[in-house]
Amino acid sequence: MVKQKEDLLQQKSPAEFFADNRTIAGFDNPGKCLYTTIRELVENGLDAAESISQLPEIEITVTEISQQQLNRMRGVTNHDRIDEELYQDFETDGVKQKRLAKEAKEMERLEKQAAKRGDTAAALDGKKKELEVKRAQASRADKVFFQDNGMGMAHKDIPDMLGRVLSGTKYGVKQTRGKFGLGAKMALIWSKMSTGLPIEVTSARPGSATRSYFKLDLDIQRNQPNVHEQKLLDNSDGWHGAELSVIIAGNWQYYRAKVLKYLQQIAVITPYAQFEFAFQAEDEKNSIRVTFARRTTTMPQPPKACRCAAWQAPARLCLGLATKHHPSSVDLELIKRLAASTPCTSLTSFLSKEFDCISRDLAGKHCACLHATKRVARVLERSLAAALVASAEKIPLEMRCDPSTSPAELTSKQIVAMHDLLHQLRFHNPDGAHLSPAGEYNLRLGIMKELRPEMVATHQGAVGVHEGHAFIVEAAISVGGRNIKPGLNIHRFSNRIPLLFEGGSDVITRTAIKRINWSQYKINQTSDKVGVFVSLVSTKIPFKGAGKEYIADDVEEIQLAVRTAIQQCCVQLKNKITKQQAARDQRQRKKNLTKYIPNVAAALFTWQTARKTSKQARTKRRRRDEEAEEVVLGVRSGDVTEPTLVARLQQHVEQIDVDMALEYQLQQGVTEAAKLEAHLMPLSARHAYGPESHCDVGVIRRLQEL
Ligand SMILES: Nc1ncnc2c1ncn2[C@@H]1O[C@H](COP(=O)(O)OP(=O)(O)OP(=O)(O)O)[C@@H](O)[C@H]1O
Numbered sequence: 001m002v003k004q005k006e007d008l009l010q011q012k013s014p015a016e017f018f019a020d021n022r023t024i025a026g027f028d029n030p031g032k033c034l035y036t037t038i039r040e041l042v043e044n045g046l047d048a049a050e051s052i053s054q055l056p057e058i059e060i061t062v063t064e065i066s067q068q069q070l071n072r073m074r075g076v077t078n079h080d081r082i083d084e085e086l087y088q089d090f091e092t093d094g095v096k097q098k099r100l101a102k103e104a105k106e107m108e109r110l111e112k113q114a115a116k117r118g119d120t121a122a123a124l125d126g127k128k129k130e131l132e133v134k135r136a137q138a139s140r141a142d143k144v145f146f147q148d149n150g151m152g153m154a155h156k157d158i159p160d161m162l163g164r165v166l167s168g169t170k171y172g173v174k175q176t177r178g179k180f181g182l183g184a185k186m187a188l189i190w191s192k193m194s195t196g197l198p199i200e201v202t203s204a205r206p207g208s209a210t211r212s213y214f215k216l217d218l219d220i221q222r223n224q225p226n227v228h229e230q231k232l233l234d235n236s237d238g239w240h241g242a243e244l245s246v247i248i249a250g251n252w253q254y255y256r257a258k259v260l261k262y263l264q265q266i267a268v269i270t271p272y273a274q275f276e277f278a279f280q281a282e283d284e285k286n287s288i289r290v291t292f293a294r295r296t297t298t299m300p301q302p303p304k305a306c307r308c309a310a311w312q313a314p315a316r317l318c319l320g321l322a323t324k325h326h327p328s329s330v331d332l333e334l335i336k337r338l339a340a341s342t343p344c345t346s347l348t349s350f351l352s353k354e355f356d357c358i359s360r361d362l363a364g365k366h367c368a369c370l371h372a373t374k375r376v377a378r379v380l381e382r383s384l385a386a387a388l389v390a391s392a393e394k395i396p397l398e399m400r401c402d403p404s405t406s407p408a409e410l411t412s413k414q415i416v417a418m419h420d421l422l423h424q425l426r427f428h429n430p431d432g433a434h435l436s437p438a439g440e441y442n443l444r445l446g447i448m449k450e451l452r453p454e455m456v457a458t459h460q461g462a463v464g465v466h467e468g469h470a471f472i473v474e475a476a477i478s479v480g481g482r483n484i485k486p487g488l489n490i491h492r493f494s495n496r497i498p499l500l501f502e503g504g505s506d507v508i509t510r511t512a513i514k515r516i517n518w519s520q521y522k523i524n525q526t527s528d529k530v531g532v533f534v535s536l537v538s539t540k541i542p543f544k545g546a547g548k549e550y551i552a553d554d555v556e557e558i559q560l561a562v563r564t565a566i567q568q569c570c571v572q573l574k575n576k577i578t579k580q581q582a583a584r585d586q587r588q589r590k591k592n593l594t595k596y597i598p599n600v601a602a603a604l605f606t607w608q609t610a611r612k613t614s615k616q617a618r619t620k621r622r623r624r625d626e627e628a629e630e631v632v633l634g635v636r637s638g639d640v641t642e643p644t645l646v647a648r649l650q651q652h653v654e655q656i657d658v659d660m661a662l663e664y665q666l667q668q669g670v671t672e673a674a675k676l677e678a679h680l681m682p683l684s685a686r687h688a689y690g691p692e693s694h695c696d697v698g699v700i701r702r703l704q705e706l
Pocket of ligand 1: 048177
């Protein structure tokens with residue numbers, strides 16, 4: 001029987017798979033491809049610089065390339081069109097009419113908008129030009145040039161690092177921006193698919209006497225690098241880092257706003273980095289240059305890594321530094337892989353050296369732990385390997401193992417028994433020392449530098465755990481500032497990467513919109529300009545999709561941590577907002593009182609002089625207090641003039657203002673920061689102080705008498 005064509009078994013290389021399904025890696029259309037290429041290169045550069053504790057310096061230049069230039073680069077001759085109708089961009093009269101009508105409508109809309117906002121004619125002209133450029137730009141090629149000052153790449157590894165899909169140095173339990181070993185390769189795949197041009201790379205590691213130069217592309221069917229040219233260049237000036245140049249089909253005009261927003265947000269979360277960005281248009285007038293300047297030299301603590309015994313093979317390119325796996329996060333395959341590659345010869349050392357939170361004295365620590373149940377404590381009184389044996393009564397004979405068993409000799413059934421036990425026992429949670437959050441200082445600084453808000457509050461949550469992976473949530477809430485719209489402006493970060501797409505399903509967006517009662521904190525979520533910044537760092541971020549665009553909303557621990565972090569910031573802000581409101585009210589009250597002083601003084605003065613002898617005045621006078629009586633007498637005798645009365649009233653308002661401020665401060669309670677210990681010596685032996693002494697600038701409250 002002849003086999004049907006569709007029955008034929010076929011295989012795909014990983015490169016082929018991702019070339020066919022570019023969207024899942026964030027390479028949807030030319031504009032998005034340009035954006036994602038920039039993003040992947042920037043994140044690689046930041047990882048590379050931070051891995052050697054170098055303050056990052058990132059330079060990106062996007063150069064617009066015309067069809068003629070592109071053809072010249074590819075060695076394709078330009079041709080004149082003989083029959084226009086054969087071309088895609090040919091427009092029949094009807095289509096042209098429709099397009100022109102649509103454009104006219106759009107212009108009308110822009111004009112109306114401009115009139116409403118009171119834009120100048122120049123601004124409107126700019127918008128018109130933008131519209132024209134957008135149309136002309138629809139399918140242009142862009143050259144992306146990128147440079148960093150990171151650790152660079154070893155000469156022999158460059159082809160694999162950039163030309164083989166799913167290869168990289170960031171696999172394992174590590175907090176890095178990169179994870180999949182895919183990003184840079186997708187840029188290569190897209191350049192190959194859209195322009196057919198190879199990429200050029202220059203790189204040098206710190207202290208290297210030479211720089212490596214490669215011109216290469218990626219063989220998509222075979223998933224292997226295809227090196228066109230390679231050479232070693234002189235590096236006498238000691239440069240280190242990476243330089244990449246890739247030519248892809250892009251659409252700058254449509255993604256310009258996204259690229260700039262991405263750079264602004266990465267500058268917020270990375271204020272210790274310097275970013276230089278330039279777009280060079282064919283028409284110089286449309287070019288832009290932006291610098292996001294470094295504002296601090298304080299970098300977050302790098303993640304603490306440890307060398308696991310088994311962490312060498314199979315990833316040939318791996319640096320060998322990673323966090324050990326937490327026992328509750330392991331699966332059967334992982335145990336098998338670790339057992340096969342560990343140099344440990346006994347089960348006891350295998351467990352204590354290859355896994356996090358299993359030390360040789362684990363039993364003792366667990367017994368000391370108040371939360372440990374008696375049963376767990378008993379099991380953990382021995383080493384874990386011994387526990388495997390201890391629980392052997394429940395394990396069938398062929399699944400039991402001796403603590404001295406070599407891990408390499410473990411049978412599949414023994415591995416199953418070990419896996420089950422590791423998931424049943426209770427271990428300390430990972431301590432998060434291997435995580436590197438941005439830090440409240442950096443987050444606040446980044447926000448202040450980019451948004452200049454009126455007030456900002458930050459909070460870093462405690463270390464949480466999800467599937468054996470530690471995570472930390474940091475949040476900042478700002479109110480007011482420049483270039484910020486009224487309402488909630490949500491900024492999401494994961495492992496210090498800004499997330500700009502698919503926000504609707506993200507845990508951060510959903511929490512901010514649905515799970516926070518903003519009015520409770522005196523924040524109006526529709527009219528106040530609120531910036532919500534939440535950053536999650538972890539060795540495993542539950543992303544949905546390889547594009548790493550949004551974090552799943554179904555992990556309860558993360559959901560709760562995000563909510564708590566936002567609420568903590570809101571509590572801080574509520575205090576500030578309440579104080580601000582009270583101060584505003586007080587200012588208003590003082591303003592009102594002061595405003596009416598001249599009128600009150602004039603009225604009082606006239607009234608008193610007119611009625612100084614009347615009977616009514618005499619009866620009322622009895623009820624007045626002494627102070628008022630003194631003023632009235634002064635007015636009557638002519639000692640108190642109208643200007644004196646005005647001055648006295650002003651003095652009185654000032655005094656009320658100070659008294660009320662003190663009263664408010666006392667009601668709020670004196671904060672620790674405002675307290676100052678002081679020892680007052682009496683001037684004489686006879687003294688009597690009340691519990692509190694008030695003065696113009698503060699209150700002295702007596703705690704004890706010496
Ligand atoms: N600028 C750079 N400097 C030093 N090494 C780099 C640089 N860019 C890439 N690399 C190396 O190449 C590897 C592959 O990079 P790639 O962008 O393909 O994936 P990744 O960053 O590991 O993961 P992801 O796909 O999640 O971004 C990286 O792991 C890194 O070792």
